[in-house]
Amino acid sequence: MALAARGEPEPPPPAKASVATTEVVRTDLSDTRTLPGTLGYGAARPVRGAGEGLVTRLPKTGAAVRRGTPLYWVNDRPVPAFFGATPLFRRLDKIGLRGRDVTMVADNLTALGYDIGPRSSPAARVSRVSRVSRAKPLPGDVLTAGLRAALKRWQLDFGLKPTGTLDLGQVAVLPGPVRVGSIQARLGDPAAGDLITVTRAVKVVTVPVNAVDVGTIRRGMRVTVVLPSGDEIPAKVTAIGAAVTDGGSDGTVPQVNVTVTPSKGSDVKAVDSARVEVRFTVKAREDVLAVPVGALLALREGGYALQLPGGKLVAAETGMFTRGMVEVSGSGITPGLTVVTSS
Template identity: 55%
Template sequence: MAGSKPTRRTAILVALVTVVVAVGAGVAVLTLRPDGADDTASAAPALTTTTVTRTDLSDSRSLGGTLGFGPERVVKGAGAGVVTRLPKVGETVARGKPLYWVNDRPVPVLFGDTPLFRTLDKPGLVGSDVRIVSDNLAALGYQTGSQPSRAKDGTKVPARQALLTDTLAAAIKKWQQALGLEATGRIEVGQAVVLTGPVRVGAVKAVPGDSVAGELLAVTEKTKLVTVAVEATEVGSVRVGATVAITLPDTTEIPGRVASISHTVQGGGPDAGTGQTGPPKVDVLVTPVKPADVAKLDAAAVQVRFTTTTRKNVLAVPVGALVALREGGHALQLPDGGLLAVETGMFSRGLVEVSGTNVTEGLEVVTAA
C-alpha cells in the first residue's frame, strides 16, 4: 500500500500538466489569428494601370559580326617575270600607284571591273579594257581626248567600251614616263593590275624570287567595316544603305550603314570538321558612319542591330495589358472591369500595336504588374 500512493500522486500531476499544456496551446492558436484576419484576406488587390500611347514601333534583330577590314581578295600576277618587290601588310594602294614589282618594273593599279586581258598597242582597238585605261588616265589628270562614237571601220563603239585613239596612246606614254618606265605606249598583260577600288594589303603570299604567275597577295577594304553572316532566307529584308546600330565590346553603341550584300551563298552543307549542318548564309558588310568610332580597334566581335520594319505614329500598350478572349482575339480591360476588343499589330520591345473602336491615345487600361 505504501508504494501505491506515490504512483497515484504522479498520475494526478501528469494529468494536470497535460491540461495546462493543452490550454496553453489553445491560447497560442488564438493569438496567431487576430481579429479581422478574414476581412484582410478577402480585400481586392490594387489595380495596376497604364495608358494607351502614340509612338513609333520597329521590328529589329541583333546579329553577331566581326569588325575588321572585311573579306580578303586574292591578287594574282600575270604574264612572265620574277617578283622582285612586294608591299607590306597594312599598306594602302591608290589609283596609278605601284602594287608590286616584276623584274624591277613597277606594276601600277587601275580601278575597274575588267582585267587587262590583251596587249594594247594598236590605235583602233575597241574594248572594255581600253575603257579601263582611258577612264583611269583621265582620272589621273592625263589628256586622253574625246571618245568617238564609231571605230575606224565605221562600226558603233558599244556602251562601256572605248577606242584606242592616238591621243590615248600619247597619254599612255606620258603615264609610263612618270612611273619611270620605258615610254612605249604599249601595255602588255601583267604590266598593270585592275582592282575595284582603293585597297589595303591584308596578306602577302609570295616572296621575292617567285614567278609572277601565281597568288601574290591579298587585299581588303581600306577602311574598317563589320562582316555579318545573315541567313540566306532572311537577307532579303536587309537593304544597302540602311541604317544600323553597332554595339562595340565595351557596350558603346555607334551608328552604321549597310555598305554591300554579297551575292555568294556560303554553307548549307555538312561541316567538314564537325559533321554538323547549318543554314546557308550571305555576308553583309556594314561600315561605321564615323571611322573615328573604331579607330582604336583592329579587330573585335560586335553586335549589329538591323531594323527591318517600322510602324510610325501608332497606338500601343505594354504587352501585359492584353487580355486573351475565350472566343479568340484580344481585349483591353478598363479600370471598371469592362473589356474593349482590339486588333493587335507589331510587337516590339515589350509594346504591342493596338487598334479598334474607342481605342484612343491616353485611354487608361489595366496591365499586369
C-alpha cells in the same frame, strides 16, 4: 449576421476578383535585333600577276594601295595599280581596238589627270557588222590616237618606256582603293601567280545573317556597333553579300554576310580586329497607340478587342508587335484609356 438553418452564421459573399489594368499609351515602337560580327578589313582577295618575268620587289603588309602607284615590281619594273571591274586580258597595241579593257585604261588615265581626247560615243562603238552574221559588237571604248598618246605620256611620267601599248601583267587591276593584307610570293618567284592578298582600305564589320532574315536589312540602313569596350558607335550597312554560305557549328543554317561600315574611321582606329555586336533596327513605328500584348483579347469570331474594367469590349486593329507591346487602333481607343490586361 444571418443564421443558417442549423443556427450557424452564413459565410460572407465572395469578394470581387481584382483585375489588372493598364493604359493605352502613345509611343514609338521599334524592333531591334542584335547580331555578332567581326571588326576588321573584311575578306582578303588574291592578286594574281600575269606575263613573264620574276618578282623583284613586293609591298609591305598593311600598305595602302592607290590608283597609279606601284603595287609590286617585275624585273625591276613597277607594276602600277589601276582601278576597274575588267582586267587587262589582251595586248592593247592597235588603234581601233574596242572593249571594256580599253574603257578601264581610259577611265584610269582620265582619273590620273591625263587628257585622252574625245571618247568614242555610243554610236561610234557600233562596229561595221556583216549584214549576214549580224554579230553583236564588243561593248566598251575604242583605243583612239588620243588615248594612245595619253598612255605614252603616263608611261614616260611613271618611268616606263613610252610605247603607247599595254601588255598582260603591266598593270594590276583592282576594284578600288585597298590595303595589302598578306604577302604570298617571294622574291624571285614567277610573276604569273598569286602574289599578294588585298583587303578593303577601311575597317568594316562583317555580320553573318540568316538567309531568311536578310530581307529585312537594306543597304544604307543605319545601325549601331557595340565595341568590346562597351562604346556604341554609329555605322551603316554598305553591302549585302550575294553568296549564301553554311552557318552555325552544324552548318544547317544558310547565312549571308552583311558588311557594316563605321561612320567615322577614327572610332575604330585603335582596334585592328575584334568581336563586336551590331544592333539593327529593322522596323520602326512612330507616334502610335500601344498596349502590352497581354491586354489583347482574342475574339471567337476572329480579330481582337480591348476589355474595359466594366466588361465592355472595344474592337482593336493590331499593328506592330515588339518587346511585349503591340500597336492598336480603332474607334474609341484613345491615349489614357484604361483597359484590362493579363500582365
